Amino acid sequence: PEEREYLVSQRGPLAHRLAQATGLTAELRAEGLALVDADGELSDKHLPAVGxxxxxxxxxxxxxxxxxxxxxxxxxxxxxxxxxxxxxxxxxxxxxxxxxxxxxxxxxxxxxxxxxxxxxxxxxxxxxxxxxxxxxxxxxxxxxxx
Known part of the structure; x- marks a missing residue:
């Protein structure tokens, strides 16, 4: 509960810092925050894909x-x-x-x-x-x- 409150109150600045540090795109979501590999460089698996x-x-x-x-x-x-x-x-x-x-x-x-x-x-x-x-x-x- 305490960690959740901290994340909710600080997720904007945290998202900004994490995005800068990782080069990933930070997305604020209802369940928290996600770092997204928009360029697809971190995995050889993609979704969606073709076929x-x-x-x-x-x-x-x-x-x-x-x-x-x-x-x-x-x-x-x-x-x-x-x-x-x-x-x-x-x-x-x-x-x-x-x-x-x-x-x-x-x-x-x-x-x-x-x-x-x-x-x-x-x-x-x-x-x-x-x-x-x-x-x-x-x-x-x-x-x-x-």
Whole structure:
């Protein structure tokens, strides 16, 4: 609590100093502050990216973020995520490689999506399945304003 209060009261100056020291872009967010690698120099993994696996990864990220908003801490099985991608193939499959549209390909796509999200520290892989980390919430599609 005390550390949180300090961060909230000092996050502007802290963000400025951290950005200067690291060369990263500081973003003030509701949950605190983030240093963003806008040039993509700190990782060989990027999201978003292009290609079938990248598209499947974005779909899984959005699905996990949306369900985490409704049910925080929920754990998803790989089987569930593969099923989600199988259903998504009906809508988006025409944009995917032919082999990714074949029966059973959704399992490999789900495994690759989870691997990419884990490498970016956007999900936790647990014995029971996959759990969204807070940073994944930026991939949730916001409800339209009336």
């Amino acid at each position: 079938t696996e990248a598209h499947a990864t974005l779909l899984v990220a959005e699905h996990l973020a949306r369900t985490a908003r409704a049910t925080p801490g929920r754990i998803h099985s790989l089987h569930e995520l593969a099923g989600y991608l199988r259903n998504a193939a009906d809508r988006y499959g025409r944009f995917w490689r032919k082999d990714a549209r074949e029966a059973g390909a959704e399992v490999a796509l789900a495994m690759e999506a989870v691997s990419r999200l884990e490498a970016l520290r956007l999900v936790r892989c647990l014995e029971q399945g996959v759990q969204a980390r807070p940073a994944l919430h930026r991939y949730a599609i916001a409800e339209p304003l009336s």
